[in-house]
Amino acid sequence: MATIAELGIRYRSGEATPTGVVRAYLERIEALNPQVRAYFTVTRDTALAQAEAAEKRLKAGAPLGLLDGIPLAIKDVICTKGIRTACGSKILEPFVPPYDATVIARLGAAGAIILGKTNMDEFAMGSSTENSAFFPTRNPWDLGRVPGGSSGGSAAAVAADLALGALGSDTGGSIRQPAAFCGTVGLKPTYGRVSRYGLVAFASSLDQIGPFARDVRGAALILQAIAGHDPLDSTSTEVPVPDYTAALGRGIEGLRVGVPAEYFIEGMDPEVEAAVRAAIDVLKGLGARTEKVSLPHTDYALAAYYLIAPAEASSNLARYDGVKYGYRAAGGKDLIQMYGRTRAEGFGAEVKRRIMLGTYALSAGYYEAYYGKAQRVRTLVRRDFQQAFERVDLLVCPTAPSVAFKLGDKEDPLQMYLCDVFTIPVNLAGLPGLSLPGGFTATGLPIGLQLIGKPFDEATLLSAAYAYEQVTPWHTRAPELA
Amino acid sequence: MAEPKITLAEVEHVARLARLDLSEPEKKRMRFQLDAILTYIDKLRRLDTDDVEPTSHAIPMVNVMREDEVRPCLPTEEMLANAPEREGDFVRVPRIIEE
Incomplete structure (x- = not known):
């Protein structure tokens, strides 16, 4: 199983060709x-056409960059011109976008190849991909x-090697x-780091697009291609984009790493x-200085989120009215x-609930008792992080309190939210967060390690993740599928 | 089980505001599920936030302005291609005004 960087090297040496690689991926997807x-x-068809174009560029010695000819998967919440974008919902099932999202245009300009659109919880509301209106996605490490x-489809595609990144x-x-849950690298950039033009909106003060890859370098390469200001998204910022792959090798000697006490809670999986x-000991061994920090309002973040995100969603989803696009009830x-009727028939249970x-x-x-209160609590959550980042450069903690659970295990909405x-909390504060493979349970399920950084400091996250990855074997394991 | 803090009439009112024709079983289920979520959310009341400013955006931003210039837009035909029902260059909808 190759990484994005490894495949790029094989392309440039002529050992592999984009058409050969894309055909192999299409066969693997079919199987x-x-x-x-x-x-x-x-x-x-479009993937094969893109592969032929990439092949010509590579043969001419003029690739568009390090992503040229690299096959990727795209979550079906991101608009792709001429390719159905259903967002996991019946209400958008017939929708074919007349334009590309900015991230798609940027990946195209970098030569990346799109293998397809991945399954997801309807309108990105859920934590298991069981809320897709079409079918649930399975975890490649245990299909049960x-x-x-x-973004379960994107994570599973990368973990099962049905795409090199997503x-x-x-x-x-x-x-x-x-x-x-799938044992891949996944990065949520800082709010404003990546354009959201063409992203189907869920909660506009929280949504952010980001990459999945099998290794940290792959995530850095994709982020490099999509990051930066976009005049079509007024919430994207003009903060300069650094060279992320150049930052990878800088090491973590002397880096101050905070361990938030509130992220080690009763009831979490002891193996996690x-x-x-x-x-954390590995990071210490690499020269990082760790210290305990406190984020005292962590326990309130979830409650605040379940007012803010549904409030924004209820407004954003008002556009699905059966008039200009999408499903219309007869x-x-x-x-x-x-x-x-259109909305009752077109939306699933979780979307209606929110x-x-x-x-x-x-x-x-x-309004004031719920939404106003939640916005004030959001300020407290943000301040917690600001105070912690006066003392440390990044935070390290679990990504989730458990490993992947069985399908159908969390039928109670609140249990799913937890x-x-x-x-x-990271979304409420607008910070960058990265999950990378941090081990496996005795039964062979991946465990995620989360790194949280200062605003627009994805480079430090990536360099710390890279340093950890170089001395641990987790990212080299692959699920057995036949 | 205690009586939910949200009444069936409130569920119906909110569903009307949200333009969601919920079925009777859906309304009942929604009432108990919203109650469970709102009960969990009630923990926010324990925090004193009187002197705390609300945050609507994590990254502080001021208004973003640009020149108001005439630019090409997406072609009518492509935009109308997604309409559930059309008539010529218009989107067709059920009647709005009472006869």
Whole structure:
């Protein structure tokens, strides 16, 4: 199993060609996707056409960059011109975007090849990919378990080697938690680091696009291609983008690493805790200075999130009305009835729940008590991190309190929400967070290690993750699929 | 089990605001599920936030301005291709005004 950087080297030496590699991936997808169900749409023809173009460039000695000819998978929440973008929802099932998201245009300009669109929890709402309106995705390490979510299809595709890397989106942990469950690297960049033009909106003050890859260098290469200001997204910032791969080798000697006490809680999986504690020792052995820090409002972050995210979602999802695009219910005798039926038939249970919760939190009489309160608590969560980052350069903790659970195990919505208790605070504070393989349970399930950085300091996250990866074997393991 | 803090009438009111035609079983289920979530969320009341400013955006931003210039937009035909029902260059919808 190659990495993005390794395949690039083989392309440039002529040992491998993009058409050969893409054909092999398409064959592998055909053989294994029926079990893993990572892809919702496979874009065979366009992938082969893109591969031929990449091959010509490579043969002419003029590749577009280090991603030229690299086959990737894209979460179905990101608009792709001419390729159906259903977002895991019946209401968008017929939707074919007339334009590309900025991240897709940038990957195209870098020569990357899109193998297909990956399955996800409907509108990115969920932590297991079981909320897809179409089918659940399976965890490649144990097909009876979930891959995490909501970017479960992207994580499973990378873990099962059905793509070399992928894009996902992360509103409350939707890149990092599936990365942890599937044993891949997943990075949520700082809010504003990557353009969201063409990302189907869930909660606009939290959503961020980021990469999955099998190793840290791969994630750095994808981030390099997609990061930076975009005039089409006014929330993307003009902060300069550094050279991420150049930062990888800088080591962590003397780096101050904070260990937040609140991220080691009662009830968490003891194997997860043991693996994360062992990883902290590895970082120490590499010369990092670790110290305990406190993020006292951690316990309130989840509650604040489940007001803020549904409130924003209820507003964003008001656009699905059966008028300009998407599904429309038949038989509505007037416009109001058509709206109500279209949305009742088009949305799944979790999306309806969040629309209801958000509408309730924003409604007259409840706004200040719920939404206003949550925004104030958000300030407290942000301050916790600001104070910690006065003393340390990054934080290390588990990505999730457990490893991948069995399909159907978390039918109670609140139990599902609690999966994201360690990832949500990072979104509320707008910080970059990275999950990387940090060990395995005795039964062979991956454990995720989370690194949290200062705003726009993805370079430090990547360099620390890279240093850890170089001295640990976890990323070299692959699930057995046949 | 205690009576949920959210009434069935409130569920119906919110569903109407959200333009969601929920079935009777859905309304009942929604009432108990929202109650469980709101009970969990109630822990926020333990925090004194009177002197805390709200955060709407994690990264502080001021208004982003640009020149108001005429630029090409997406072609009408491509935009209408996704419409569930169309008539000529228009999107067709059920009637809005009472006869």
